[in-house]
Amino acid sequence: MPETNGAPKIGVYVCHCGVNIAAKVNIPEVVEFARTLPFVTVARDYKFMCSDPGQELIQQDLREGRVNRVVVASCSPLMHEATFRRATAEGGQNPFFFHMANIREHVSWVTADEHKATEKAKALIAAAVRRVAFHEPLEKKRVPVHPHVLIVGGGIAGIEAALKIAEAGKKVYLVEREPTIGGHMAQFDKCFPTLDCAACILTPKMTQVRAHPNIKLLTYSEVESVEPYDLRNFKVTIRRKARYVNEDVCTGCGLCADVCPVTVPSEFDEGLGTRKAIYRPFPQAVPNVFTISRRGTPPCQAACSIHQNAQGYITLIAHGKFKEALDVILRDNPLPSICGRICTHPCTVNCTRGTVDEPLNIPGLKRFITDLFPDYKLPTPTKERPEKIAIVGSGPAGLMCAYELRQRGYKPVIFEAQPVAGGMLSVGIPSFRLPRDVITKEINRLKEIGIEIKTNTPVGKAITLEQLRQQYAAVFIAIGAHVERKLKVPGEDLPGVFGGIEFLRRVNLEGPFNLGERVLVIGGGNSAVDAARTALRCGAKEVTMVYRRTRAEMPADPKEIEAAEEEGVKMLFLAAPKTILGNKETGVTALECLKMKLGAPDASGRPAPEPIPGSEFVLSCDAIIVTIGQVPDIASLGERLGLETTTWGTFKVDDVTLETNVPGVFAGGDCVTGPDVVVNAMYAGKKAAISIDRYLNKLDMRAGREREGPYRTEYTIDTSGTPLQKQIPMPAIELARRRTFEEVHTGYTKELAIAEAKRCLDCGICCDCRLCATVCEAKAINYEMKDEIQEIVVGSIILATGFKLFDARRIPRYGYGKYPNVYTALEVERMTNSAGPTGGEIRLRDGRKPKAVGIIHCVGSRDRNYNSYCSRVCCLYSLKLAHLIKERTGAEVYNFYIDMRVPGKAYEEFYDRMLEEGIHFIRGRVAEVTDHAMTPDEEGKLVIRAEDTLIGVIRRIPVDMVVLAVGLEPQADADEVRRKFYISCGSGGFFLERHPKLAPVQTFADGIFIAGACQGPKDIQDTVAQAGAAAAEVLSLIDRGFVELEPNTAFIQEELCSGCKTCIPLCPFSAISFNSDKGVAAINEALCKGCGTCVAACPSGAAQQHLFTDEQIYQEIEGVLSYV
Amino acid sequence: MSKPKVGFYWCASCGGCEEAVVDLAEDVLKVVEAVDIVFWPVALDFKRADVEAMKDGELAACFVNGAIRTSEQEEMAELLREKSQLLIAFGSCSHLGGIPGLANLWDRQAIFEYVYKEAPSVTNPDGVVPQEQTKLGSNGYVLTLPAFRDTVRALDQVVEVDYYLPGCPPPVKLIVNAVMAILENKLPPKGTVLAPDKALCEECPRKPTKPDKLALKELKRPHQILIDSEKCLLAQGLVCLGPATRSGCGAPCVSANMPCTGCLGPTSRVKDYGAKALSAIASLIDSEDEQEIAALMEHIVDPVGTFYRYSLPASLLHRRVRRGATGGAQA
């Protein structure tokens, strides 16, 4: 048991608090009652116990030994506990021989009935008396305050506080989430009521912040977390978002922005103006450096198997920068002129524009560039390596692999069985879609950079795989899938029945030949469509495609199907071949088919076709082309080094590395996947090249390859308000000419290409064209930059996170977003600014000068449906805008207000001045803004309907421009932020101060302060004043160097602790540990914050809490119940 | 000089406490040697009259086990109080009310209704229930039975108690220590519970296996799991009340894979055993979701029976609230 002061002699002191208590509580009666309580030796009352004479009463009784424990019945302990503890101490007793009964906040102010109030007061006093008898003497402990300060928010509040503290020689971290400090004030033109220029008074302070040695400015950064560092100080984690521009090197010259092709609405100009993807919010920004907005890889690029940067070249095309576009294309694609023609373009499928009207014709644009520069060259390798690598097959997979390897310095050698290189590209795709010379050129470009291609060299005959493996550092097998699937119906071997690929190969290599009049093509894939269109060009009169399912299930590209139909190809759906009729002599004469119907979905997810029994019918024909898929010709390779294959007759490979079961031998493309599109074959080639490179350098072949190949982007784009404009069709030769092998599409002209490119929505914002890097002399730009995490320790934090404006769209009846000439106040503010989007001109959207302007007050404020509070600044800034509008345009200005709220120095005078200037004031909340004209003079105007409550009539005021005086709201993430900083939000969602009058910038979390509009709507004057106050609070803390903590910590009575460990996991501050020598729990007082959770849970009562022992609380309970 | 006289008496209890005395085994001889047992109905034929005949304080010490349920038990308790210098509450029932104390969840009428009428094993067509007085035949002799009270009480809720020997039954070790203390006159201040004032974990063989940060993701009952005979039972999800219960028994139950049910009662600092035990268990539930918490707690099928198994009469609420009952003490 602690030393103590003998038998209790308790003094009870009841405060009148003027009339605050006395008016409700019968003080004499209470005092009388107090005298009757056990151990009470003195009971007195006084008008103001907190006053000096009041405290003197207590001290005398203590000094003269009448009393050794004190109960004061007055206001809330949160208000004056400290005061009376001091008094007790000065009276010579330990300050904790004191307890307070809250008979003001909890009694006199909340109780209607005087008798009941008196009773309640008695009960609380009885409780306090019983409790204080069990109080023990305690010592407050001191904890040092770390001298560093964190300020969150770089608006005028943050700036002001930072400068004040830094001036006092203390270290300040100023964190701002935007690229520059300045906050809302930087957007203002003039400040009321003095109409002085905001920039003129703000920017000097901003530069001081930048220059100040004691301020560490962290812009474009956000606080991630705040953890207790010790009992009183904080460990703060800050995320420094990647700017992609090196802050220390950038000179702010702005050349980058000049060349940047991406234009987006400027946040700083409230969307009235534009900025580039690499930008600086405004010329005086601090720090005066640029930032690149990157939303991430755009959907088109992400969806592309080889991640071709489509947005990049599209944006450049839109700006007529064609050469630059070519460079972007060649960054990741060695076969662009081929892809530009025949790629199935997953990019387009995922194009965001597709959700608005139609996707962009991305391949078309790529083709445009390659057509424009027919003689472009591929980049040449920058280094050379000795290793030779064998590649089997010169299809897109083989070519891509060779190219990627070559770029890494290797010497790839391609072995091709066919007389021409290109694989399926050359033999499987008809030249009216992909002219031969295009292929030849692409292949020559590859040869030019040192890729060797051996045609007519079938591996397995000319040379064996085994030899390749011995002679080459690595082998990549990409033999494609060239063996036709069979229908397996009678008569399939009759003359006049062709495999689709066989047919296409023959036409491609030997030229067109006669098939007869009527041709049937069986199958629904791209090759089938190619075959059909080729058949037409071979002179067939009637070509019909026979497909088991319906159009919806056809795997072929819809555009190709359309093209085929245009050319006259007929479609026969839900029909499957049963027998091919004819004989050796006549050859095929007809096809017997079965009608089909769609059944339940099969493995491919498409509905499975089911034959309808007895529905046979016959189609007569002269030739049948069967194009129902292909498989790899693995047999042709001869002995296969025991390479494993799948049941589908494809090679078995590791899907991450494409390595086969034989080390150093890789396989990819159709011979692994089965028939697939070009771009996926190229993807395989690229993948293999990466694997081979790692394999030869003995690197981990799997690490960090997740993002190879197609994926979906995480973000979504807001496309609302995008004007509709469908895709611009690519010119093609007229139908009549589509009987030859002339290429069908002729490609975009420059004008068309630019127009089509302009449809791009800039999903990724920065399009990664990297032009900025080319002009940056300081070499400040770094596309690889990553977010950085920084940890600091501080003793005090000031939150100055400011406000956000009410979103006027939430009140549709005011027409914001519907009527172009309805603006928010801040938008007009920007217009009035000479550096703003209109160079200081106040204009309507169509450029006219407004003749009449209506300003609607309290938009989103003083309205139960939105915010019930008054935003305080709107009346004044409306007056300011009224003045500026009248001054700049001479327009009639109408203010619609509920009440004019202009308290504050020189505000009323400002209001008077506006009245004299002839601004109109109409008292009444506006009902609606409408373009519904009822009289001629309302035609073409916006009509403001409002009740004029002063004359009691509904008025309709026609105006050209409406300005909405939107209110102030807490930041969207205020709740998240306050949780981070352990503080609360008050009504309206603004940060809650510790006391509305006496602690306006303190919070309930020690060491955390608030300043400016994050605490509640306020103007610049008040904001700056609060910032000063917060700075003063912080400085006084730092200068004292320590804080005293309430000694309400928990402790363990070891003689009673069984070491059951119940308390240990409950402590939120990990203050409790297990002392295994003694086998008992131990509380680290330096970490305990005194919540008492462990005490409540301790099953043997061994844990107790100072100031809140079980017995003290029991006594209080008995007390409050002993007198009701 | 004559040996100090000692008495044993048996109120509402199972008799296990008497067994405990026998369990002293050869030690009992020491006792018999040292003292003169003058009242022990369960073992020797003494009548109430013999006690009444004694002088006040004639008994050096009297060990009373069992709770107080009937008028007869009240009278005996008072009588023995007069005749004894030391009155010792012996065992959980007299210490805290014990298992019989759980009857405080009902009252006399409800109990009679069940025991004499509703219980499945009862055939009582005439619905006869015990009467305090029954006239016998012609001679008008009135047979009387003790009154059956609504509420079960611990011994110290009826008479002054000097010491408490906790446990169901009290562990032999504690009994021996107590007797020796009396003989050697080395007694602690009156009102003390004659057992260590630390919880059971202190002497639990499984203590070392208890994790520092225990979080209960599920609560189990012994028959629901294969119990690891080494590991802390709480850590296995069993509701073991060791952390809330006085030590001194040597943790025999826990050693036999049986979670502690709390017969030695709370430590000196705890006002309400059940509440504290409950608080400790609940605090360790590993969830912050209201529904989930409730769901987890459902696994404690009988909270009162679990947390107040031995201590309901001595608890703050002491008995179930009866609608319409008027406040004020009643017995």
Next chain:
Amino acid sequence: MKYLYYPGCSLKGTSRGYEESVLAAFEALGVAVDELEDWNCCGATAYMAVDEMKAFALAARNLALAELQDGSEHPTLIAPCSGCYLVLSKTQHYLQEYSEVSRMIDGALQAARLRYARTVHVRHPLDILINEIGVQEIARKVRQPLQGLKVASYYGCQIVRPYAAFDDQVNPKTMDNLMQALGAETVDWPLKTRCCGGSLMGTLPEVGVPLSYILLKEALKRGADVVATACPLCQFNLECYQDKMSHQFKERIEIPVVYFTQLLGLALGVSERRLGMHRLLVPMPTVRGGTRPHA
């Protein structure tokens, strides 16, 4: 999905065309609707004005019946008349919000040996068409596109106020989207929910008539061929008083005022008769573009 349908008095009387077209259109869309059996007055107008609690009780009975008849977990009750729609919704809302009301109504229902478990979802046909069936689906089923027809969608007050359950209170768009899906053009006008005169038309014509006039005038001014409504009273006020307006304001006010479901029916190829269009006082012009469906 099957729906229950609450006609209310108007759809059986003055606005039969509304009922006919609702049912025909839903049928054409292949959506089954069953009429609520033994329904009674929704509680609107007089009751609501005189004694809310009575109105709630009446509405609650209908809701209870709906649960009884439907038996599914969350029955949907379609109320085409905006008056009914509002009262039923309001009752549902009050039963959930105010325990007092809840208690009294349960008592009342008990007297009728009914109980209501609060599961019914009261919805307007527009809501169903847009949010359940969807414009794409409807567009797919259009057989007679309303090519070149300029429609002024008029929503009236009750389907968006006070509960904006499925559309914006000030500038609703569902009906416009529907009309566009039918191939019609919609005029963008600011009076979509402005008062039609309501019952003042009868009680205070000098106030009521001008209110309707303002609406039609603006619709005509914006080049509308027809006004589409979603409420019997609106339709009645706007259609029946056109002569009066013309006379009072000395200008020809003549424009067909139809139920939006009638236009829907037309586009889906339902005959005019089945849509009750022969009941119109101001006949619909031939639908330009597509030939006029045969009566």
Next chain:
Amino acid sequence: MSEQWEPRIVAFFCTWCTYTAADLAGISRMTYAPNARIVRLMCSGRMDPQFVLKAFADGADGVLIGGCHPGDCHYQAGNYKALRRYTLLKRVLTEMGIEPERVRLEWISASEGDRVQKVMNEMVEQIRKLGPLHLEKAPRRTAAAQEREREAVGVSSQGGAR
């Protein structure tokens, strides 16, 4: 007794949220039923089920516990500990014949003075409906027994700390 009977309620409020809210209610002069007596704890996590039982045993008809909203606890998670104990305690109380409505756990933030008013009034009404808690007074623990408790908490029988 019912006509002059008034519900007796003990309210245990955490310092940071609910007690402050109660002060705010006072500052805003929101009058409410005077039946509840507030006992201040640092955190609702300090709430020991014994306090609730003690209150009932000493004649309370209802107990109100106030803490910070989930996620807002000044001590991070004290309010969740309170919630856990409260949940289990309510089951015990029900078995002991005490209506669960007599104990109420409320999350009230420092800014919700109006909620204090509302909850206080509701609570009083609730208890008024339930009527007085007819908990029979525990049989008087005899002097020695009480002394034993005093000993335990280390105070002399004259009440004061030794």
